[in-house]
């Protein structure tokens with residue numbers, strides 16, 4: 001069992017200094033728009049991932065007018081207290097520690113205290129470009145496999161360097177094509193690893209998403225999910241070689257695992273083009289619940305689940321199905337936000353789970 005016992009925030013987003021204690025399996029968080037419900041969930045997410053779900057740059061997370069922030073939380077992980085502290089120093093340096101021991105690499109932390117977040121913004125996973133779906137898949141794989149995260153960081157770094165070099169070659173700042181060979185050679189190992197991991201992993205995940213979709217929607221609607229990768233047809237070495245002239249022309253690397261996608265189709269057509277609002281919501285929840293199930297099975301305990309404003313997004317029946325799945329005994333801790341405390345209470349009363357409520361008020 002994994003649960004968060006408390007969280008203390010210092011200068012994180014709208015919070016100057018605040019501590020919240022969580023004593024139950026289910027915690028409802030309510031308050032008007034803008035009081036900081038999403039920010040509180042994001043701070044919990046931060047303890048899992050050492051980053052915000054919403055902002056790429058940590059500077060945006062710092063309370064306006066301050067410099068630096070601190071998030072402290074204590075988990076109960078299978079009966080053991082585990083204290084996590086994330087600090088953004090005034091210098092911009094980030095430090096994360098577990099039980100007062102600082103990590104050398106943040107990737108060593110990710111996956112220890114897994115969590116799944118569902119927010120209104122997540123519709124983008126279905127409607128927007130492939131980078132949103134890679135981000136979804138990567139968040140899951142990184143929690144399962146530290147090596148994957150390590151390679152992903154390495155791949156992105158090398159890719160950036162290669163693209164910089166392609167631009168420099170085009171601008172005739174350099175003529176060093178040998179360096180291009182070096183980058184190509186270095187990209188192969190992380191690229192191939194990530195491809196194989198995704199391929200293996202999607203073989204189980206994609207059917208699981210489909211099964212949950214069927215459960216939520218009541219029909220599978222001829223839903224098809226498939227992994228698309230340039231590396232499915234050619235080895236990465238071949239690809240880089242074949243496309244080098246074009247890369248030089250375009251001044252960027254246009255093939256590789258950074259272009260991978262999960263293709264979503266409904267009745268043979270692009271999902272986002274023909275799916276109804278309801279079908280979109282069902283697919284999104286299926287993707288998130290599959291993530292939850294995989295983490296739970298692989299880790300042997302349930303991840304935290306962070307549900308932001310889902311009442312706005314789901315009808316009562318779907319909402320009930322969702323809560324039933326994640327609130328039953330043997331599941332992990334659940335945080336759920338809404339503008340109306342009563343709406344949360346009503347649903348939770350029906351499920352007869354043990355919960356507590358936190359009301360936030362702006363000041």
Ligand SMILES: Nc1ncnc2c1ncn2[C@@H]1O[C@H](COP(=O)(O)OP(=O)(O)O)[C@@H](O)[C@H]1O
Pocket residue numbers: 012013014015031032033034035036037038039040060061062063064
């Ligand atoms: N870095 C920051 N410093 C101060 N306030 C912030 C910062 N980032 C966000 N906020 C404030 O947080 C509030 C939004 O909080 P949010 O968690 O989205 O509210 P809710 O989810 O309850 O509607 C806004 O008023 C916004 O101005």
Ligand SMILES: [Mg+2]
Pocket residue numbers: 037038039308309
């Ligand atoms: Mg919000």
